[in-house]
Amino acid sequence: MVVMSLDPKIADRLKRNSDGLVPAIAQQYDTGEVLMLAWMDDEALHRTLTTGRATYWSRSRQEYWVKGESSGHQQWVKEVALDCDADAILVKVDQVGAACHTGDRTCWDADVLEPVVGERPQ
Structure with missing residues (x-):
């Protein structure tokens, strides 16, 4: 396999975890729907x-x-x-079908938590 190199201007900014990975959030480009979280290294x-x-x-x-x-x-x-900190990547995509490995459209549909809802002061 040929390993390609990431532009040094980008690579120098990235803040990777101890495994050399950065979290990547996939979002539907036209609706803003958050689809999934995955991981990227420089090559990905x-x-x-x-x-x-x-x-x-x-x-x-x-x-x-x-x-x-x-x-x-x-x-x-x-x-x-x-x-802003270069420790996360946002990938806006046109998703075809399900984004989640479970077959759901997004990975954020299943376990909705019940927080106390905050109100912005007047």
């Missing part, structure tokens, strides 16, 4: 930026995966941004 981010397909690092399988390659539930990249 480079592939995402250069192929138009969301590519992640699977911590369980220890390999790269292009979202939808086997399921058909692809993510077509529309925009990618780093947060």
Whole structure:
């Protein structure tokens, strides 16, 4: 496998965890719907930026995966941004089908917690 390199201007900014990974949040580009959280290393981010397909690092399988390659539930990249601290990545995508491995549209549908709802002061 040929390892591609991430642009040094981006790589120098990234703040990775001890495994060399950065959390990546996938969001539906046109509705703002939060779809899933996955992980990227430099190579996964480079592939995402250069192929138009969301590519992640699977911590369980220890390999790269292009979202939808086997399921058909692809993510077509529309925009990618780093947060202000460069320790998280936002990938705005056009999601085809389910984003969650459970078959749900998003990974955030199942366990909605019941917080005390705060009110902004007048």
